[in-house]
Amino acid sequence: MQLKLEKFVCVLGLVASMTATADTLTRDNGAPVGDNQNSITAGERGSVLLEDVQLIQKLQRFARERIPERVVHARGTGAHGVFVASKDLSDLTLAAPFQKKGKETPVFVRFSSVIHSKGSPETARDPRGFATKFYTDEGNWDLVGNNLPVFFIRDAIKFPDMVHSLKPSPVTNIQDPNRFFDFFSYEPGSTHMLTWVYSDYGTPANYRQMDGWGVHAYKMVDAEGDVSYVKFHWKSKQGINNLNLDQVMDVQSKDFQHMTRDLYAEIGAGNYPSWDLYLKVLKPEQLDDFDYNPLDATKMWAGVKEVKVGTMTLNRMPSNFFQATEQVAMAPANLIPGIEPSEDRLLQGRVFSYADTQLYRLGANHSQLPINRPVVEVLNYNQEGFMNMGETDSDVNYQPNRDGVKEDPRARHSSVALKGYVQQAAIKKQLNFKQAGDLYRSFSEQERSNLIRNMSGDLAAVNDKDTQAKMISHFYKADEEYGTRLAEAVNADLKKVKALARAL
Numbered sequence: 001m002q003l004k005l006e007k008f009v010c011v012l013g014l015v016a017s018m019t020a021t022a023d024t025l026t027r028d029n030g031a032p033v034g035d036n037q038n039s040i041t042a043g044e045r046g047s048v049l050l051e052d053v054q055l056i057q058k059l060q061r062f063a064r065e066r067i068p069e070r071v072v073h074a075r076g077t078g079a080h081g082v083f084v085a086s087k088d089l090s091d092l093t094l095a096a097p098f099q100k101k102g103k104e105t106p107v108f109v110r111f112s113s114v115i116h117s118k119g120s121p122e123t124a125r126d127p128r129g130f131a132t133k134f135y136t137d138e139g140n141w142d143l144v145g146n147n148l149p150v151f152f153i154r155d156a157i158k159f160p161d162m163v164h165s166l167k168p169s170p171v172t173n174i175q176d177p178n179r180f181f182d183f184f185s186y187e188p189g190s191t192h193m194l195t196w197v198y199s200d201y202g203t204p205a206n207y208r209q210m211d212g213w214g215v216h217a218y219k220m221v222d223a224e225g226d227v228s229y230v231k232f233h234w235k236s237k238q239g240i241n242n243l244n245l246d247q248v249m250d251v252q253s254k255d256f257q258h259m260t261r262d263l264y265a266e267i268g269a270g271n272y273p274s275w276d277l278y279l280k281v282l283k284p285e286q287l288d289d290f291d292y293n294p295l296d297a298t299k300m301w302a303g304v305k306e307v308k309v310g311t312m313t314l315n316r317m318p319s320n321f322f323q324a325t326e327q328v329a330m331a332p333a334n335l336i337p338g339i340e341p342s343e344d345r346l347l348q349g350r351v352f353s354y355a356d357t358q359l360y361r362l363g364a365n366h367s368q369l370p371i372n373r374p375v376v377e378v379l380n381y382n383q384e385g386f387m388n389m390g391e392t393d394s395d396v397n398y399q400p401n402r403d404g405v406k407e408d409p410r411a412r413h414s415s416v417a418l419k420g421y422v423q424q425a426a427i428k429k430q431l432n433f434k435q436a437g438d439l440y441r442s443f444s445e446q447e448r449s450n451l452i453r454n455m456s457g458d459l460a461a462v463n464d465k466d467t468q469a470k471m472i473s474h475f476y477k478a479d480e481e482y483g484t485r486l487a488e489a490v491n492a493d494l495k496k497v498k499a500l501a502r503a504l
């Protein structure tokens, strides 16, 4: 194409002049490159010259291509799409996507695995991330969830330790069940999540055929400031499809990128995957009605009915992986009027942690990148920093000010009544084993056998017999058959397991 471009408009609306033709190779400063095949040398047998600015710039830019990978959820793939509300939820929340039946909100979803690094096989057992950025009329709202309904721990203070134990050893760089089962043997609340992860739900066949869960309770706040507690659930319209261990081995031997490949292939072929969004709702006065704490991320709200509130369809893959999928900054702190974090202690830590890591991983101005920019105008006085692409032209960089830039009282945080003392104590009503047992008993015989087979592989690798017995006692406490089958599968001392379980 020999089209001569006089001017082009870049993403930020700046008009730049360009004299090169559209297919002329240029340096970063826009100047045409004369020779991209040969370095400049001093004669035929002489050294390469430092003045070869094209060579130097290419090598410099190449050496700086990598940014820090996400500390968790490093491997992922994303897609653009749209969320359409199927209900008017204005009696429950001010949140913009739910104000009118049929309301459309653009979204970007990033699916991921958790523990393994950016180039790891997608067959590895792991929860899968299911993070959705809603570009709403009142700013970006990120619902950063997983494909499993609960989590391993209930307090953010434990997250770095848990992740250290699950990541490869600092000595050998090998992931080691001796390390993570050591950690989990002190964490009986993980029994429920471990049962999910070691079932075939820990190895989904692809990203389209899995559900997504918000995991935590959030608050929805209406125009009067009334608060409800809600949980979110994306139900796959493609159904659920998990791989058993034999299928995992088979897929792994052929294609370790099957989940990413599947999403590009299906969306590329026009088979757009979709998910219905369901809500469970509790009034604040109902929070005490359960034998567990409903703000504990290790628990599902069993028995609370779900209501469908909309459908999301993914219909476009990003044109560049790095610019969209790698640079997207999903953060539970990205909230909009009508949605607030609940008092869930794990969520409270997440509200800080993601925005913080993104300031490090992507920089102070990452929210100005096209994938992270809200569709509404941003007007605040956060300024400067590396790579600022803003176009500030006023000397008013403070508020309040005579320009009349004001807050919106609708967006004010809801009020919460408090009682008690500043404290540092574990939550009450931990109920560590009941829902794990219920889950085990809900599985078919085939699903139970697969769970035992999947878990006994890793449990058998635990050299310390006390740690192994302690771990199995948690599963025995959840369900006697579950614990007995595990003990038999790894030749553990069942008497010792039972004694430990009695003491729990």
Ligand code: HEM
Pocket: 069, 070, 071, 072, 073, 076, 110, 111, 112, 128, 129, 130, 131, 144, 145, 146, 151, 155, 156, 157, 159, 213, 214, 215, 216, 297, 328, 329, 330, 346, 347, 349, 350, 353, 354, 357, 358, 361
């Ligand atoms: C206190 C507990 C947790 C902490 C401190 C934490 C921290 C983090 C951090 C630092 C990242 C990397 C973010 C980035 O670099 O952009 C991340 C990613 C992620 N986390 Fe968590 N996490 C926690 C629990 C959870 C839970 C309970 C869920 C699911 C409900 C979850 C789902 C995700 C997802 C889906 C991503 C990837 C987001 C993306 O695709 O960019 N995390 N987490």
